[in-house]
Amino acid sequence: MTDLGTITTTVYLRPATAADAELENVFQPIFDRIAEGNTVRERERIFPHEQVRWLTEAGLGRLRIPEEFGGFGASLEQTFVLLAALGEADANVAHVWRNHSAFVEDRLNAPRSATNDRWIERFLAGDFVGGGWTEANNGTLAAMATTIRPDGDRHLVTGAKFYATGSLYADWLDVIGRTEDGALLTALVRRDDPGVELVDDWTGFGQQTTASGSATYVDVPAEAGDVFPVTERFVYQGHFYQVAILSVLTGIVRATLRDGVRALKKRGRNYPHGLDPVAAADPQLLQVIGEVSARGFAAEAALRQNARALDALAAAHAAGDPDLRAQRVLEAQIATDQAQLVIIDAALSATTTVFDALGASGVSTTNLLDRHWRNARTLASHNPRVYKARILGDWLVNGTDPVPDLFAAGRGGQGN
Template sequence: MTATGERTTLTYLRPATASAGELSARFQPVFDRVAEGNVEREKNRVFPHEQVRWLKEAGLGRVRIPVEHGGFGASLEQTFALLADLGEADANVAHIWRNHLAFVEDRLNAAPSATNDRWIRRFLDGDFVGGGWTEANNGTFATLKTTVREDGGRWRVNGAKFYATGSLYADWLDVLGKGEGDTVLTALVRRDDPGVELIDDWTGFGQRTTASGTANYRDVPAEDGDVFPAGERFVYQGHFYQTAMLSVLAGITRAVVRDGIAALKARGRNYPQALSPVPATDAQLLQVIGGVSVHAFTARAALSASSRTLDLVAAAHAAGDEVARKQRVLEAEVATAQAQLAIIDAALQATTTVFDALGASGVSENLLLDRHWRNARTLASHNPRVYKARILGDWLVNETDPVPNLAALGRGGQGD
């Protein structure tokens, strides 16, 4: 409390006030519009600039901002549920939002100030954040070549990044670089600065329209209020980035159920060994679709459970309770790893086994059902699930701290 009795606030975070029904009513019609051209965009590698603009105009970029600051007051659980709904409509469009939503969360976790008020205003005005931290050629925190240095009273950013997801749709790019000495900084630079060069050289077989290629920076200026020590970014940043990817994967599993049902209904003939001449009434094919729906249910339940733990971390941080925050970060680490294993397995199983309910027509390029597996496999490759079960077991049996010290490991980034 202040001397006058007014309550002080440590952050911009507030308890959620939005209802799931209100959020769905606002955003689902836009998601449905996004879904309409999904197959053609994927087939012809058409970048969804218009679709991202629709979502900006609907206010998706400010969904987490509290109502008192001009946003919709959604919880993290609600935000990631919306992202999964968008992932069902178009996995690429949903993944484009990952960097923006994470930087909004970072500013909400920050202490109120004139600088941060300006960032909240930018979000409300529809400014969109893209970019990436990762450098090609096995770059790590320890070997960062990108620099963020003061020069003549201004900050200058020089270097190159890869995996620059969302960059082509952005107003601002979030760049990680070395400061003086051993300091690591993040700088927000304007996308339209002449020193910024974005190259669509992403060669992955999934995420074809997420603009995940190269970003080059040559003497790009940054203002004082747009440069932050990397160590001061919000404490659950890695969990946030990971959960954003899991949201898209959960959405993909639901899209597989939707498209699998439609394709099975459209089948005109069945095999001689079938239980029914009509594929849509064949008990074995119905069993396949039923099993795929279980994978979608598993993914959705795991996403909901894990994202709730992040709401608890945010609440502890907003209250200034460091003891509770530390414990909740540990719980979030465990829950996020468990969700990663469950959701990735569900997505890869669903995107493969759905073809067992379909005939040769199921592999038609007109349906493009392979896009679900390609996008799921690509997202699942961002962060190595192969290590997660071991880490979980070591925590459960030996109480070995599962929370990684990325700086000490020489690694870092958005979800690593």
């Protein structure tokens, strides 16, 4: 792996310096507070504005910023493991951070400049970024209807988006659109500008308080320095977005195990054909819990391995070595596809089989254990798992390049 300490880099990325214990000491108490109200927020669809603010004030948004610039200096592995711990506390709150974290990563990968210094300062001040890439009923980037047109020394953004995750909590919205000549740009616009309208109309049965509804923009200004060509976004952006979701899914498996253990201990009776009159002593029910724990082990192991591949890719990019970077992109793609298969299977299996240990009482709306399956199923639908095993097999057997060209005409997806 490239050692950034031995090179001169023109980007903001640096070797990780954060200690696991330090990060846990800062954030785990906040995660524990967030977990306390999780079922109430889920049941009553209460948006976690206060909880997001706690995390912003604690500095979760500056995890990846190097210490020399005022951040924690966390690695991607540390970042995604923390996101999984937050996902265990509340899968909705964890998902809210996906777009913000990705844009921070983009600016850390960008060349150092006065403009990007200003963005680093905004992150350090607690500014939060929501998403605005996907357009409803519009399958490809080639069909993008949102426009970003020049207006003096700034640009104006007009269009409509859906799956605008995190937008209701945001100070800035990261919006993709097209110029008159067809070039793709992303523009950062202020959440409170008069031309911005955000609506909580997300109808999914899971992830209900992530503010993933619709957004409209009418001549919203994006100032100089806040507009970037999409092709210049960081090279592992697609991987980052996927691994962020896999982190939340890993957290859901851990929450399922936690709640499953708690529910089995509370079970007051067992079936006549059980192996012990005490449910918590029944070997078969204990086996179910053990299997759920193994799913969690597999998910976290896959997440860590995947994140390490991205750390290696980030180091290659910072080193300015295009050949090494290309190799690391391939390795990261393989790791992300494999992790997606492992973690999604772990989450969907764990959130279903845990009920085998709990009996009819396990489906009580008081416990709300169904939220784990609903949230996992919703997150697992974001990326096309159905294609991943075929792509991996084709690469292993035939050497077919597994790295997609996200911006190929007519093919590029929109990040949902």
